[in-house]
Amino acid sequence: MTAVPLPDGYSYGPWHDGPDPLAPPADLRDALEEIGQDVMAGASPRAALEEMLRRGTNRTAGLDELTRRLWQRRSQIQRRNNLDGTLQEVQRLLQEALDAERRELFPDPDDEARFREAQLDALPPGTAAAVNELANYDWRSEQGRENYQQIRDLLGQELMESRFQGMKQALQNAGPEDVERINEMLGDLNDLLEAHARGAEDIQQRFEDFMGKHGEFFPEDPRTVEELIDALAERSAAAQRMLNSMSAEQRAELAELTQQAFGDPRLAQQLSRLDSQLQAARPGEDWTGSARFRGNNPLGMGEGAQAMQDLAELDALAEQLGQSYPGARLEDIDLEALERQLGKDAGVDARRLAELERELRRQGLFERAADGSLRLSPKALRRLGETVLSDIVNALRGKTGERETESAGAAGEREPTGASRPWRFGDMQPWDVPRTIRNAVLRSVSVGERQVRLDVEDVEVVETEHRSRAAVALLVDTSWSMVSEGRWLPMKRTALALHQLISTRFRNDALQLITFGRYAQSMELPELVGLEGAWEQGTNAHHGLLLAGQHLRRHPDAQPVVLMVTDGEPTAHLEPDGEAVFDYPPQPRTLHKTLSEVDRLAKLGASISVFRLGDDPRLTSFVDLIARRSGGRVVAPDLDGLGAAVVGDYLRTRR
Template identity: 70%
Template sequence: MPRHDRRYAYGPYTDGPDPLAPPVDLRAALDAIGRDVMEGSSPRSALQELLRRGMDDPNRNPIRGLDDLTRQVWQRRSRLQRDNRLDGTLQEVRELLERALEAERTALANENSDDARFREMQLDALPSDTGGAVRELDSYDWRSAEGREAYQEIRDLLGREMLDQRFAGMKQAMQNVTPGDVEQIREMLDDLNSLLANHAQGQDTQEQFQQFMQKHGEFFPENPQNTDELVDLLAQRAAAAQRMLNSMSAEQRAELAELSQQAFGDPRLAQALAQLDAQLQGMRPGEDWTSPGRFRGDNPLGMGEATRAMEELGRLDALAEQLSQSYPGATLEDIDLDALEAQLGEQARVDARALAELERELRRQGLFERMPDGSLRLSPKALRRLGESALRDVVDRLGSRRGERETRRSGASGEPTGATRPWAFGDTEAWHVPRTLINAALRRAAGDTRRLDVTDVEIVETEQRSRAAVALCVDTSWSMVQDGRWVPMKRTALALHQLISTRFRGDALKLITFGRHARDVELGELIGLDGAYEQGTNLHHALLLAGQHLRRNPDAQPVVLVVTDGEPTAHLEPDGYAAFDYPPSPQTLAATVAEVDRLTGLRASFTFFRLGDDPRLARFVDSVARRCGGKVVAPTLDGLGAEVVADYLRVRK
């Protein structure tokens, strides 16, 4: 065909996931997991919570979580039960019986004979229940052709409904049933019961199965390949039929049991089906044969339709269990995507597949580590990614602030060397006032009348320090959890750790938590730390540990950063006991201030980040900062990380 005559048709991609769909946003997923972990959840619980909640990804359609999908499943289940009821066959039989009796009575009323009056008495004496009346009319000699036809329709209806319960599509295939059709069905049931009996005894039934399918395969459009597949198929429907009966009242069950003997006018059909049900229940006891369902709607369902409704309930229950992920060893791979799409539509399948892909990628990329006890924790790779996110947020907040540029000057923030040098643009070191004044006096003596010129200024040379030893002391008392400061504190530690580990690798960072006691912690331990009810803010102990860290790094610039929302209420006794008092005792305050003085002797740079508006805390940190030449910052919770990082950079420069 010439190239210009070619025609192309375009349509949706249907063979698996959309190859052009944007990838799952692992960074956003990890941020969500990290927030939950920092709030006290375990990594496993945080992952499960993310899968339950779903993701609102700005780069693609929102991914509905398992909770949303489960809610839709339960809504569909509730709607199925709310809109339907199970007595459709009984109602139709009653209507047919009433029509048959009315036609017969009309025909008898037109006859003026003793036989007609006798027949009228027979009809008046029929049992009040539908099943008993249909049974009594089995041998009745109908005078009305319409009545006889309606009664025969009852028999055919019962036969079709009973077969439709067990065999798909049988009701439509048996619309115009003949005695030959009934005999063929009865023969199929006899052969089926024989096949299942031999299989239950452990015999090799493959050849018998093939012969059965060659003879009766038209009754099984599902095309099972062996006896076990046939048993599975039949047992699922038989169990649903039994659950349907369990959902009916005792009177309705008794009525159906009696009516079943009239199916196609041959009680052997009901007997063969009862034998089949008994064999299937024995071979597949694991099927749900007992659970009832409550149907309370206005739409009557026939026996076959009611059985299919029970099957659908079973599928919905299975989906709900798969989506709940509450059983041991559950994974999203367990979800039957075909069944989910059949019940909730294509988008539900897309969402479930995206969640499974997300879970798979989070595990594949090594963002979780399995501990010896079987629990999960965030891996160093995951912590780095969380740190990148936290630091990115901090940088965004710092972007609107006045920056501090890097300089090539010597001695930034180091100890004075005794030497001075002329000031240059960009220098922020302290002026050397005597040298500056001498330079101005010499210039005036030479005839320059200006009192002070920029060329007169000399600044203090300081030692160059290429490293910093940073002790970040964070308050982990209960008030930090109670007042919503727990997660901002952890994100601050993440951001500072990420900055130091990537930009200032030579610096030594020590994370120290302090409640009733203080202790050194690794980043992963701090991120996963649970908030516990603990009285005491032992800043004294935290400063002791900070001093150990600074002394182990004598060649580094000492930096102490303290994040707290309460004044010291505990101190460490010589025997290791943490003494607690509120309001703070003089001994606690004295011990804390003494340790500040010791660190001041090490030339440590102090910054106190005061959270909250406690006036007692404000007075304490202000007085201590004046004592040690430190700084007090009162950030908002959203700005805590930015303030800590900015202060570190200021001191670091």
């Protein structure tokens, strides 16, 4: 695409630097819901974030799944392969060469043929020793001569491939001049590394001269001698780990065979010198490790070195995905290596996880509390509340929850009726803009005006009705049984949904969240969402109803609504000195004080709806008594239906 010039020197063209600035933002809903569930279940926001990243979301595989696939890939490499591929291939070529030579000599009756047969019969039993013994043998058989040259070429190609990735293919048809160029490159490389070890001042110039002369051997295109050493040392260490993984006999055979690489012992000598310098320059590389290969697929030296490099890369990726080291961030993951090992889908998942982590932090969904701890921000709670409320609304099967007008013209929340009327002096209703403009257009056309002018007689306002205002107290039981019976999370989701409904749909209603265990207390939503379950004895409904009464009295002009979620009968009450008294079974004084507070709420016009969790007969009997004395009702929902029951009852009560 060609950049297109715009006025004032601006132009546009393809974007090349960093993330696409026009890409849609990350969808945080699934991630936030996962985190919110864990936080409400008692986890810290930091732990919940880490757990979400490990677990993933409905659309994205998590770190645990990516790690599992890494270990599966690692196991496949070791289970399918073995490292004696080069030895097996040399043995095959040697045996074919000897068989072809014997077939060539057998028909010849002269003594020289018998002497040659004796030479072949006297070859040492070891493959490497036999290959070395035949270095100066004058082959009669064409196939024997070709096979022996193939052995030398194979050893040279494998030896170079084990140190320089991609070299085997480049040396498929190597001639003497190619071998000489390789020896020259290795000599210059060793000289460069020696100069680097000495601390030569002109090392960068020497490096540039070396790359200008031998750059074709290094497709990685290193920019400094340090980058060159890093790449070479990683491959050399992998080759050493491959040798460490072989038996002592196999290592000895390969060491002897490499002297015949391309028929030039200088190659093995130069590589040995190179390995020594790389090990001194990068002692931190794993030069002593090994791995067990138990498969049937033979790997050559180059393939074996690549397998060892893959195993090391898989181990490094597993550490990055584990995120267990100090300061770990998902940006640390080598995405190119991950895609190389597991495919592009794995890279996509890792990018999404990193983007989720980055956006969750950047968009202010976490904040520091006064004590320095991390907690969900109001913005995060709103988003989480939207999701929870949406689920509950769906559970209500389309009930809209609209409340009827109780006093038109009274102070309260205004709602549009769908009708409009001409504006009158003193009206505060919002304009009906489409109808106002239509009136102006029709009036202007009717009087022959060429321009549309807005006149006061054109204005129409939206007809509204006033809604009643409610004071809502939601009391939730926070005794230990709520935690142990799995009712903790549904209770919090219910409070979150009701808070979201009131704060967005019925903003004039005054909601107070009240928790009651051994003691009761009023709480803000962030405190309740992050509240951890604690072992304490007591279900102090008396204290909770007392706080509910205080809230209702602060709003005498509002319709009183009291909703109570509990799974146990009252076992504690508050004494005048502020101390909570607990006893089980409940004392008559506890029941009397609790019912007295119910009666006080009834005098304020509040009917109490009790949401009973559990089937304890004593609890059932007591909450029925509360409902009768307050003119309320008892609902016994299952845990999945608790939120829908509370929200539905609030809407029913308000109607």
